[in-house]
Amino acid sequence: xxxxxxxxxxxxxxxxxxxxxxxxxxxxxxxxxxxxxxxxxxxxxxxxxxxxxxxxxxxxxxxxxxxxxxxxxxxxxxxxxxxxxxxxxxxxxxxxxxxxxxxxxxxxxxxxxxxxxxxxxxxxxxxxxxxxxxxxxxxxxxxxxxxxxxxxxxxxxxxxxxxxxxxxxxxxxxxxxxxxxxxxxxxxxxxxxxxxxxxxxxxxxxxxxxxxxxxxxxxxxxxxxxxxxxxxxxxxxxxxxxxxxxxxxxxxxxxxxxxxxxxxxxxxxxxxxxxxxxxxxxxxxxxxxxxxx
Numbered sequence: 001x002x003x004x005x006x007x008x009x010x011x012x013x014x015x016x017x018x019x020x021x022x023x024x025x026x027x028x029x030x031x032x033x034x035x036x037x038x039x040x041x042x043x044x045x046x047x048x049x050x051x052x053x054x055x056x057x058x059x060x061x062x063x064x065x066x067x068x069x070x071x072x073x074x075x076x077x078x079x080x081x082x083x084x085x086x087x088x089x090x091x092x093x094x095x096x097x098x099x100x101x102x103x104x105x106x107x108x109x110x111x112x113x114x115x116x117x118x119x120x121x122x123x124x125x126x127x128x129x130x131x132x133x134x135x136x137x138x139x140x141x142x143x144x145x146x147x148x149x150x151x152x153x154x155x156x157x158x159x160x161x162x163x164x165x166x167x168x169x170x171x172x173x174x175x176x177x178x179x180x181x182x183x184x185x186x187x188x189x190x191x192x193x194x195x196x197x198x199x200x201x202x203x204x205x206x207x208x209x210x211x212x213x214x215x216x217x218x219x220x221x222x223x224x225x226x227x228x229x230x231x232x233x234x235x236x237x238x239x240x241x242x243x244x245x246x247x248x249x250x251x252x253x254x255x256x257x258x259x260x261x262x263x264x265x266x267x268x269x270x271x272x273x274x275x276x277x278x279x280x281x282x283x284x285x286x287x288x289x290x291x292x293x
Contacts, residue, residue, distance in 0.1 A: 027077045030054055031070045038062055039078070123222045123260070124161075125292035130154040130265065132288035134170050136207060139178055141279040147183055148207050149175035152286040158220040166229060166252075167212045170284065174205040209235030211250050211269070225256045225263075233271055246282075248273030256290075263290040 030038040030052065043061065044053035050066035057077075134152035139145030150172025157165045176183040213231025218224070234247040249272050256265035264287075271282040 025076060026074045027057075028054060029073050029075045030064055031073070032064065032068050033070045034068070038064070039075075042072075124158070125221060125258075125261070126158045128156040128158070128263070128290045128292050130156070130168075130288040130290040132265075132286050134172065134284055134286040135175065136170070136172055136282065136284050137178060138276075138280060138282045139181075140277075140281075143178065143181035145178045145280075146174055146205065147176045147178055148172035148205070150207070152288060154286075154288060156215070156290075161220050162217055164215040164217060164220050164227075165212075166215050166231070167210070168286075169208070169210055170235075170286075171208045172206070206238045207235060209233060213250060213252055215252070219258075222258050222260060225254075225258060225265075227255070228253045233273075235271075244275075246271075246273045246275035248275065256288075258290070258292065261292050263292060264288070265290055 027039055028042045032038070038054050038056065040054045040056040042052060043055045044051070046052070052064045052066070052069070052072075053061055054064065055061045130153070132152045132154075134150055136148045137145060138148075150170060152168060152170050154166065154168035156167075159165065176185055178184070211231055211233035213229040215227050215229035217227035219226075229252040231250050231252070232247070233250040235245070237244045237246070250269050251272075252267055252269040254265060254267035256263055267284075267286045267288065269284040269286075271284070273282070276282065
């Protein structure tokens with residue numbers, strides 16, 4: 001009987017030693033749903049309320065709800081420092097330090113993702129500044145009128161993937177005359193043949209205008225984009241002997257392709273205003289180069 005008790009005591013001692021060794025060589029690890037990881041020792045487990053507290057190796061204690069946790073495991077401790085290929089060094093003892101500015105890229109370790117950003121968030125660009133070439137045609141019901149050409153400057157704020165707010169400024173000078181839908185270079189001989197918009201476009205003509213719209217798009221971020229919008233516009237025409245204003249509603253359709261920071265856009269807008277002459281319509285076309293941030 002004494003030998004049996006001796007064997008049991010030896011086994012109990014060995015089991016206690018094994019458990020102690022396991023505790024010393026393993027640590028509790030909480031994997032959170034947002035991608036972050038907490039390593040240390042669980043000091044409190046409130047199963048009824050679903051709350052956990054973990055003490056990190058550096059001494060800090062974090063409270064975590066079960067709704068935030070993806071899984072809990074016991075693992076071999078990592079080395080005291082971990083080095084990422086992209087130059088970011090994280091001290092496991094809860095003292096994160098950055099010895100090199102992280103690169104904004106999804107390759108080579110996905111630096112931004114290591115700080116909690118998702119791949120979608122990295123690709124999202126909410127601001128777009130654009131510059132391009134625009135043309136404006138003003139014609140009557142017989143397709144006679146004038147065409148102006150100039151510069152287009154615009155800004156777009158992407159509220160989310162499908163909704164955006166857009167504003168632009170256009171400045172142009174007369175470029176050609178339109179007869180029966182065909183464009184002709186402006187000359188001294190043909191310029192007085194037709195005067196759209198109150199029969200007053202004689203001599204040189206310049207134009208500037210503003211517009212603002214709400215846009216709906218298949219995609220406001222990276223990739224192909226197809227969109228449409230409605231808004232308001234205001235414009236001014238300057239001739240040799242007159243200045244005339246017009247305002248009204250604008251409808252826009254367009255398409256483009258966006259890389260991370262650069263995109264190309266082609267937009268076509270139709271303008272409707274009571275300030276135009278009878279049977280007169282106006283449309284703008286713009287090709288834009290955009291810079292996103």
